Amino acid sequence: MEKGNKKTIRGWVMYDWANSVYNLVISSAIFPIFYDTVTTNSFKAKYFGTSVENAKQMVLPENVTVTVDFFGFQISSSVLFSYVLSASFLVVSFLSPLLSGVADYSGSKKRFMQFFCYFGAISCISLYFFETSRIELSMLSVFFASIGFWNSLVFYNAFLPEIAEPKDHDKISARGFSMGYFGSMLLLVICLVLIKVPIFSFFDDPATDIKDCMPVKYCFVLVGLWWAGFSQFTYRVLPHNVFNKKVEKGLLWRGLKELRNVYKEFQKTKRLKRFLTSFFFFNTGVQTVMLMAVLFAKKEIFSGQYEEEGKSGLIIAILLIQILGAAGAFLMSRFSIKFGNIRSLIISVSIWVLLCTFAYFIATPVQFYILASGVGLVMGGVQAVARSTYSKFLPETTDHASYFSFYDVTEKIGIVLGTFFFGLVEYLTNDLRFSVISIGIFFVLGLIMLFRVPKEEVNVEL
Numbered sequence: 001m002e003k004g005n006k007k008t009i010r011g012w013v014m015y016d017w018a019n020s021v022y023n024l025v026i027s028s029a030i031f032p033i034f035y036d037t038v039t040t041n042s043f044k045a046k047y048f049g050t051s052v053e054n055a056k057q058m059v060l061p062e063n064v065t066v067t068v069d070f071f072g073f074q075i076s077s078s079v080l081f082s083y084v085l086s087a088s089f090l091v092v093s094f095l096s097p098l099l100s101g102v103a104d105y106s107g108s109k110k111r112f113m114q115f116f117c118y119f120g121a122i123s124c125i126s127l128y129f130f131e132t133s134r135i136e137l138s139m140l141s142v143f144f145a146s147i148g149f150w151n152s153l154v155f156y157n158a159f160l161p162e163i164a165e166p167k168d169h170d171k172i173s174a175r176g177f178s179m180g181y182f183g184s185m186l187l188l189v190i191c192l193v194l195i196k197v198p199i200f201s202f203f204d205d206p207a208t209d210i211k212d213c214m215p216v217k218y219c220f221v222l223v224g225l226w227w228a229g230f231s232q233f234t235y236r237v238l239p240h241n242v243f244n245k246k247v248e249k250g251l252l253w254r255g256l257k258e259l260r261n262v263y264k265e266f267q268k269t270k271r272l273k274r275f276l277t278s279f280f281f282f283n284t285g286v287q288t289v290m291l292m293a294v295l296f297a298k299k300e301i302f303s304g305q306y307e308e309e310g311k312s313g314l315i316i317a318i319l320l321i322q323i324l325g326a327a328g329a330f331l332m333s334r335f336s337i338k339f340g341n342i343r344s345l346i347i348s349v350s351i352w353v354l355l356c357t358f359a360y361f362i363a364t365p366v367q368f369y370i371l372a373s374g375v376g377l378v379m380g381g382v383q384a385v386a387r388s389t390y391s392k393f394l395p396e397t398t399d400h401a402s403y404f405s406f407y408d409v410t411e412k413i414g415i416v417l418g419t420f421f422f423g424l425v426e427y428l429t430n431d432l433r434f435s436v437i438s439i440g441i442f443f444v445l446g447l448i449m450l451f452r453v454p455k456e457e458v459n460v461e462l
Contacts, residue, residue, distance in 0.1 A: 008163050011237030013176045018230035020180030021187045021223050022149045039077035040066050042132040084139050088146035089412040096154050100405035110240045113155035120148020125224035128217045154408045158400040166392045173388035174333030181326035191219040271457045272393045280410045282349045282446025285439050288418030301368045317372040324376030332381025341389040348382040349447045356440035360433050
């Protein structure tokens with residue numbers, strides 16, 4: 001296929017616009033708050049032996065943990081949420097290499113990408129039916145939506161080296177992340193308007209019955225429709241079976257053989273292996289911060305005298321991160337084009353270390369907004385440049401999905417490790433601030449490994 005075709009590149013970039021609404025609305029902004037509210041109100045109703053309506057205004061004792069009844073076991077609602085997400089990452093880590101081998105062998109990256117896109121979008125829509133009374137079934141929607149989102153990204157990222165020359169990877173990758181930030185921010189604003197306008201305002205008067213939560217549940221439907229709808233611009237231009245591969249019997253077995261061959265090739269690359277090792281550490285820090293930032297802010301900043309401000313403060317911080325994330329992706333891509341990818345990443349990761357240190361000392365909403373601004377600037381940049389750097393470092397190959405599955409698995413295992421480490425430090429120290437500053441260890445290790453990435457590829461004889 002023709003590399004550098006502007007129409008194809010615009011279509012590819014649109015998938016970032018389409019799918020990033022899941023990452024913001026479902027993973028970060030609205031669903032976590034919705035989930036915390038409905039599970040808390042349901043628990044309070046049982047604890048005080050009253051109706052949900054009466055329990056909403058009641059306050060639980062400080063030593064009481066909110067739990068849900070999950071298959072007969074009483075488990076913390078926040079722990080259940082993190083376990084479900086961790087389980088989805090483990091499934092993705094297993095499926096990603098397996099299916100990428102099949103996709104590379106059969107030339108069906110686009111078909112796999114479409115399947116997981118629609119699978120994730122439908123799962124988001126099904127969150128409309130979320131109820132604490134059937135929590136086991138409801139959490140399946142969370143589980144499947146996560147699998148759909150992350151698995152679709154494997155095949156999406158794998159198209160980058162096929163649609164553009166290496167010299168353009170930084171610019172195009174950054175454009176994708178910028179579009180994702182702007183698109184998700186636009187839908188978040190639409191959702192906030194939808195939530196605030198009705199008589200039953202979710203943020204001002206949270207409730208658990210269907211009538212009061214209806215505006216919020218419409219947001220989950222909008223996410224699914226947005227994701228599946230705007231992805232059509234991508235599917236119209238992305239080619240199917242770029243290298244005209246012939247499909248034969250025993251597709252799964254042949255796909256596994258393809259993956260094994262790619263792994264052997266990967267083992268011979270010194271620069272690519274060292275970069276992926278570095279990516280594992282610094283991206284573990286990035287993803288952990290993204291997933292735990294709201295929890296940290298609610299517990300450490302927007303509590304006590306600032307609790308009332310927290311209702312709007314978290315949304316302000318999230319919007320700040322989105323706006324500056326788009327700007328950061330653009331600026332970092334320009335910097336990497338001029339000074340090189342590794343040098344750009346070294347600067348970004350160094351800033352992350354400073355931000356983790358600063359987070360330990362902040363105590364006011366204004367300081368948190370400053371922190372959020374810094375996070376936004378480096379978050380978009382480090383993700384965009386990391387993706388384009390990996391794409392540039394790939395050897396001449398037609399097995400792009402398999403190579404990007406290694407990238408994806410590295411990311412998912414890092415998320416599981418990072419969130420576990422975050423919780424473990426809080427458990428051992430009983431201080432969430434130590435958890436935040438300890439994440440800086442991952443950035444420091446990633447920074448050290450970046451200095452060890454060779455300028456040129458070195459082939460290693462096995």
